[in-house]
Amino acid sequence: MKKMKLVMVGNGMAGARALEELLKIAPDLYDITVFGAEPHANYNRILLSPVLAGEMTLQDIMLNDEDWYRDNGIKLHLGKKIVRIDRVARKVVAADGTEERYDRLLLSTGSNPFILPVPGKELDGVITYRDIADTEAMIVASGKFRHAVVIGGGLLGLEAANGLRLRGMEVTVVHLMPWLMERQLDKTAADMLQKSLEKKGLRFLLQKETAEIVGRDGRVAAVRFKDGQEIAADLLVMAVGIRPNTDLAQSAGLYCNRGIVVNDTMQTFDPVIYAVGECVAHRGIVYGLVAPLFEMAKVCANHLAQFGIGRYEGSVTSTKLKVTGIDVFSAGNFGGGPDTEEIVLHDSVGGIYKKLLIRDNRIIGSVMYGDTVDGAWFFQLMRDGQSVAEIRDHLMFGQAHLGNAGHQGQNKAAAMSDIMEVCGCNGVAKGSITRAIKEKGLFTLDDVRKHTKASSSCGSCTGLVEQILASTVGGAYTPQATVTKPMCGCTELTHEEVRKAIRAQKLLSIPRVIDALEWHTPNGCASCRPALNFYLIAAWPHQAEDDPQSRFINERAHANIQKDGTYSVVPRMFGGVTTAGELRRIADVVDKYKIPTVKVTGGQRIDLLGVRKEDLPRVWGELDMPSGHAYAKALRTVKTCVGSEWCRFGVQDSTQMGIDLEKAFWKMYAPHKVKMAVSGCPRNCAESGIKDVGVIGVDSGWEIYIGGNGGIKTEVAQFLVKVKTKEEVLEYAGAFIQLYREEARYLDRTVHYIQRVGMDYIRKQLMEDPANRKALYERLIFALQDEKDPWVERIKGSAAHEFEELSI
Amino acid sequence: MNDVSTVAQWRRVCPLSEIPRLGARVVRTAHGNVAVFRNDTDEVFALRDHCPHKGGPLSQGIVFGRHVACPLHNWTIRLEDGKAVAPDEGCAATFPVKVEAGEVYLQI
Ligand SMILES: Cc1cc2nc3c(=O)[nH]c(=O)nc-3n(C[C@H](O)[C@H](O)[C@H](O)COP(=O)(O)OP(=O)(O)OC[C@H]3O[C@@H](n4cnc5c(N)ncnc54)[C@H](O)[C@@H]3O)c2cc1C
Ligand code: SF4
Numbered sequence: 001m002k003k004m005k006l007v008m009v010g011n012g013m014a015g016a017r018a019l020e021e022l023l024k025i026a027p028d029l030y031d032i033t034v035f036g037a038e039p040h041a042n043y044n045r046i047l048l049s050p051v052l053a054g055e056m057t058l059q060d061i062m063l064n065d066e067d068w069y070r071d072n073g074i075k076l077h078l079g080k081k082i083v084r085i086d087r088v089a090r091k092v093v094a095a096d097g098t099e100e101r102y103d104r105l106l107l108s109t110g111s112n113p114f115i116l117p118v119p120g121k122e123l124d125g126v127i128t129y130r131d132i133a134d135t136e137a138m139i140v141a142s143g144k145f146r147h148a149v150v151i152g153g154g155l156l157g158l159e160a161a162n163g164l165r166l167r168g169m170e171v172t173v174v175h176l177m178p179w180l181m182e183r184q185l186d187k188t189a190a191d192m193l194q195k196s197l198e199k200k201g202l203r204f205l206l207q208k209e210t211a212e213i214v215g216r217d218g219r220v221a222a223v224r225f226k227d228g229q230e231i232a233a234d235l236l237v238m239a240v241g242i243r244p245n246t247d248l249a250q251s252a253g254l255y256c257n258r259g260i261v262v263n264d265t266m267q268t269f270d271p272v273i274y275a276v277g278e279c280v281a282h283r284g285i286v287y288g289l290v291a292p293l294f295e296m297a298k299v300c301a302n303h304l305a306q307f308g309i310g311r312y313e314g315s316v317t318s319t320k321l322k323v324t325g326i327d328v329f330s331a332g333n334f335g336g337g338p339d340t341e342e343i344v345l346h347d348s349v350g351g352i353y354k355k356l357l358i359r360d361n362r363i364i365g366s367v368m369y370g371d372t373v374d375g376a377w378f379f380q381l382m383r384d385g386q387s388v389a390e391i392r393d394h395l396m397f398g399q400a401h402l403g404n405a406g407h408q409g410q411n412k413a414a415a416m417s418d419i420m421e422v423c424g425c426n427g428v429a430k431g432s433i434t435r436a437i438k439e440k441g442l443f444t445l446d447d448v449r450k451h452t453k454a455s456s457s458c459g460s461c462t463g464l465v466e467q468i469l470a471s472t473v474g475g476a477y478t479p480q481a482t483v484t485k486p487m488c489g490c491t492e493l494t495h496e497e498v499r500k501a502i503r504a505q506k507l508l509s510i511p512r513v514i515d516a517l518e519w520h521t522p523n524g525c526a527s528c529r530p531a532l533n534f535y536l537i538a539a540w541p542h543q544a545e546d547d548p549q550s551r552f553i554n555e556r557a558h559a560n561i562q563k564d565g566t567y568s569v570v571p572r573m574f575g576g577v578t579t580a581g582e583l584r585r586i587a588d589v590v591d592k593y594k595i596p597t598v599k600v601t602g603g604q605r606i607d608l609l610g611v612r613k614e615d616l617p618r619v620w621g622e623l624d625m626p627s628g629h630a631y632a633k634a635l636r637t638v639k640t641c642v643g644s645e646w647c648r649f650g651v652q653d654s655t656q657m658g659i660d661l662e663k664a665f666w667k668m669y670a671p672h673k674v675k676m677a678v679s680g681c682p683r684n685c686a687e688s689g690i691k692d693v694g695v696i697g698v699d700s701g702w703e704i705y706i707g708g709n710g711g712i713k714t715e716v717a718q719f720l721v722k723v724k725t726k727e728e729v730l731e732y733a734g735a736f737i738q739l740y741r742e743e744a745r746y747l748d749r750t751v752h753y754i755q756r757v758g759m760d761y762i763r764k765q766l767m768e769d770p771a772n773r774k775a776l777y778e779r780l781i782f783a784l785q786d787e788k789d790p791w792v793e794r795i796k797g798s799a800a801h802e803f804e805e806l807s808i
Numbered sequence: 809m810n811d812v813s814t815v816a817q818w819r820r821v822c823p824l825s826e827i828p829r830l831g832a833r834v835v836r837t838a839h840g841n842v843a844v845f846r847n848d849t850d851e852v853f854a855l856r857d858h859c860p861h862k863g864g865p866l867s868q869g870i871v872f873g874r875h876v877a878c879p880l881h882n883w884t885i886r887l888e889d890g891k892a893v894a895p896d897e898g899c900a901a902t903f904p905v906k907v908e909a910g911e912v913y914l915q916i
């Protein structure tokens with residue numbers, strides 16, 4: 001079959017990203033032709049500022065060079081401006097007469113800098129700041145002239161001014177408004193910013209309106225203001241805003257208002273013509289930052305690839321000024337109103353200012369100056385619309401103060417030297433991260449994870465990595481969307497949407513899901529398959545098909561794989577209680593199978609480490625103890641103290657309660673491992689405060705805590721309820737766990753789940769609606785009914801092939 | 809005359825049906841362990857059972873399409889040529905493998 005023809009007009013950041021995404025998912029669908037008016041291939045426009053400042057070279061900022069187009073079979077026309085679209089003949093025509101036919105057309109013509117309509121605007125030395133040519137003109141001028149004036153005290157103007165200053169010019173920034181970056185900063189932050197820039201040698205004239213540009217011999221010589229004042233200028237940079245480049249689209253009769261109007265699938269009013277980037281108006285909004293443009297590019301590619309699932313629904317953006325040594329961050333609404341509350345921290349001597357705006361317990365905006373480490377985190381909370389009610393009192397002190405044992409945010413990214421380690425798990429230093437970001441043109445946390453491995457293991461350095469990303473690429477960095485993020489590259493659907501579909505359409509096997517929900521891949525990937533397997537079993541217990549090939553090896557072999565490929569075996573000891581007989585059998589097995597290490601674990605059980613895979617079924621058989629599920633995303637231990645039975649302080653029999661809980665819920669699979677503990681009195685020797693479910697005996701009954709976590713990020717469990725009887729403990733604990741099983745994303749611990757839905761929601765589900773609580777509990781009991789002990793099954797010979805090696 | 813010992817030979821491994829779809833079996837050989845994979849279209853592949861990253865047993869990973877994800881740190885390795893999928897770099901040795909009359913043969 002003949003390939004369809006795709007033509008792209010405008011070879012900037014948004015368009016090229018759309019092509020990259022398209023080639024990733026449908027490399028063979030189109031013959032692609034690209035027209036770019038600039039003589040350069042695709043480069044990183046936002047890094048023009050570091051180039052101007054002399055911190056990077058043009059070579060450093062290429063994203064896709066000409067080879068990339070050639071390697072991907074794309075016909076590239078550089079320096080050719082398209083002047084006409086013939087929608088009837090479906091072709092485009094360039095200024096030099098070149099023509100190209102299309103089946104699909106993609107417009108990504110970006111925007112044009114706005115030029116003040118004042119006399120003298122045509123003079124030599126009056127320029128805008130948009131592309132490589134402008135940047136080069138400024139660099140040349142800085143070598144020849146002395147006085148620069150930048151009109152416009154926004155992001156772009158300040159970056160231009162800073163660059164020119166670093167190149168040795170005397171720079172004055174002229175701004176119409178009463179303070180700088182008024183669209184992103186409040187007055188306090190802007191004043192602090194202005195002071196630091198003044199320290200760098202910049203001068204400011206605020207509330208000044210330009211009346212005329214005065215020339216001499218055809219070149220700019222001075223700027224005159226409405227109030228009559230005049231200042232010298234040999235170079236005048238206008239950075240007063242941009243206007244979407246819609247001329248071409250308009251002349252072709254495509255509907256435009258502020259930009260080229262597109263729908264949620266990035267189609268213009270002519271459905272074979274798509275548009276992305278700064279040139280479009282989506283739901284009435286024109287975006288001028290890269291992050292939303294990349295989201296558009298992704299959706300557009302998805303539709304061009306004929307998957308037709310993704311939708312672009314608008315973006316929330318954040319801003320970061322790329323002036324080395326100055327940290328400014330802003331996002332969302334910072335003006336406030338009658339229904340908003342402000343939290344402000346202002347240390348004018350220390351040069352730190354932070355303001356958060358909150359409405360209905362959710363962050364709706366933030367402005368930060370001086371210390372922006374938590375910018376990414378606040379932005380994330382804001383985008384996700386997450387409730388901050390419970391962390392409100394320490395919100396301002398940042399993520400590092402939320403009981404984090406890792407090193408997230410403890411160091412300021414900016415203060416770190418290149419050799420300092422950012423990611424402890426993978427041994428990645430700051431320098432490697434910044435290098436990868438620059439050399440490979442990375443914008444998202446995911447990209448950085450893929451290329452450097454930083455933040456890809458335990459995640460405790462995520463904040464720091466985002467910080468480095470933000471300070472390297474400015475507002476262009478794309479924070480991870482935790483709400484709308486698709487499950488993985490195989491689908492556009494989120495975890496929630498997939499779970500809903502599994503329930504609504506009664507899907508009972510992975511192939512059915514992949515088929516019904518139109519996965520892009522024939523059999524998913526190592527990230528979605530284990531999740532799907534769990535979602536199926538959780539939604540349809542006893543009915544859905546469990547697929548061992550979609551379980552991680554630990555659950556397939558029912559033992560924990562260790563670094564050398566051997567396994568560890570942890571038999572279950574309910575409530576931590578064992579007997580001489582069991583200990584004797586353990587000792588015998590250790591001798592017989594020459595198991596190198598025996599260790600008591602943190603969860604008060606015995607771990608046999610270094611067992612060869614082929615020995616596993618026999619080891620289990622001879623132990624004759626139930627599976628401890630120490631390998632699984634399942635209920636692990638119920639830790640107990642000795643309680644009232646032995647302890648002189650104990651007021652409740654915690655050991656028995658632990659045994660009861662463990663007997664009720666063992667064999668239970670979950671989105672992640674689940675740990676419980678029961679203490680006999682508030683002295684809490686079993687450490688119930690950092691467990692997924694912690695129970696503490698008090699005189700009059702039991703207190704139940706949920707969502708604790710002793711892992712990477714220590715989280716203290718939150719109080720849920722106080723009850724009287726053992727039956728109630730089982731019911732509340734079980735109902736909570738079932739809620740988590742039904743609603744959490746795979747690999748979320750309970751704390752992550754609670755953070756997402758909010759403690760209020762959990763209380764509503766469990767306390768305000770006893771019928772719902774009972775129903776949840778009953779669904780859990782039903783799911784666990786007749787669930788087999790996997791070890792017993794394997795001893796009997798099931799899945800024998802898994803454990804036998806072949807030889808030839 | 810051929811020096812028989814240097815000529816690789818096809819050796820029978822097992823019936824195809826004994827390798828699970830989207831799974832693998834470990835074959836012990838004189839040259840170390842080899843992982844023989846079968847995907848959902850019944851293609852078979854053989855790789856040294858040793859991840860180029862830190863030596864993880866690839867046979868224990870999750871198989872999808874023509875890939876396997878290493879069970880230790882989740883690198884993705886291509887089954888056809890043993891290469892790690894970008895941006896990771898590295899390679900696991902491959903061995904010729906074929907299916908004839910429902911039996912899997914490995915050349916080694
Ligand atoms: C100096 C500077 C710093 C910036 N810093 C940041 C930042 O820190 N963070 C951030 O998020 N954003 C920043 N931006 C904004 C960001 O660069 C833009 O939002 C982004 O580049 C827009 O992408 P686009 O593809 O829509 O347009 P562009 O990248 O402008 O690409 C459009 C291309 O189309 C070409 N073109 C137009 N018409 C035609 C035609 N008829 N035929 C052929 N070709 C045509 C143009 O020549 C241009 O190359 C910065 C911008 C500048 C200039
Ligand atoms: S928690 Fe209380 S009952 Fe349990 S061992 Fe400690 S002091 Fe004794």
Ligand code: FES
Nearest residue numbers: 859862864878881
């Ligand atoms: S050993 Fe295979 S990914 Fe690390």
